[in-house]
Amino acid sequence: xxxxxxxxxxxxxxxxxxxxxxxxxxxxxxxxxxxxxxxxxxxxxxxxxxxxxxxxxxxxxxxxxxxxxxxxxxxxxxxxxxxxxxxxxxxxxxxxxxxxxxxxxxxxxxxxxxxx
Numbered sequence: 001x002x003x004x005x006x007x008x009x010x011x012x013x014x015x016x017x018x019x020x021x022x023x024x025x026x027x028x029x030x031x032x033x034x035x036x037x038x039x040x041x042x043x044x045x046x047x048x049x050x051x052x053x054x055x056x057x058x059x060x061x062x063x064x065x066x067x068x069x070x071x072x073x074x075x076x077x078x079x080x081x082x083x084x085x086x087x088x089x090x091x092x093x094x095x096x097x098x099x100x101x102x103x104x105x106x107x108x109x110x111x112x113x114x115x116x
Contacts, residue, residue: 013095020092021045029077029089029116031105033096036065038105040077042089052080070101071108078112091116 002010022028022045032039039055054076056064063069081089096102110116 009095011095016092016095020090022090026088026090027051027086028092029109029114030092031094031096031102033094033101038064038070038073038101040073040105040109042077042081042084042086051086052077052084054080065101067101067104070105074105074108075112077105078109078114081114082112087113088115 020028022043024044024046027042027044030041030043037056039057040053041050042052043050054073056069056073059069059072059076081087091106093102093106098106106116
């Protein structure tokens with residue numbers, strides 16, 4: 001039995017994933033937000049491989065469940081993407097609303113040089 005809020009998010013996610021697809025030229029940047037942490041991966045869906053990843057678990061933030069920690073994760077994924085030679089991505093917010101931690105992660109990734 002799943003929480004109704006989680007069921008609605010997964011339904012939104014399925015609808016979004018019908019059109020979002022990561023290619024080697026423009027991979028998908030998938031975000032997952034839990035209560036304590038935030039995770040992001042850059043995925044090539046054609047080969048099924050993760051090209052870069054970052055999370056608030058890996059960062060040295062004092063608190064890992066707030067917008068400041070999400071901004072640090074956004075900067076980290078932008079740096080890792082730059083090292084991997086990735087400049088443009090498709091943003092997959094996984095059914096989460098674009099505000100709060102998701103928005104601060106996206107803004108920090110854009111400031112770090114990613115285009116989406």
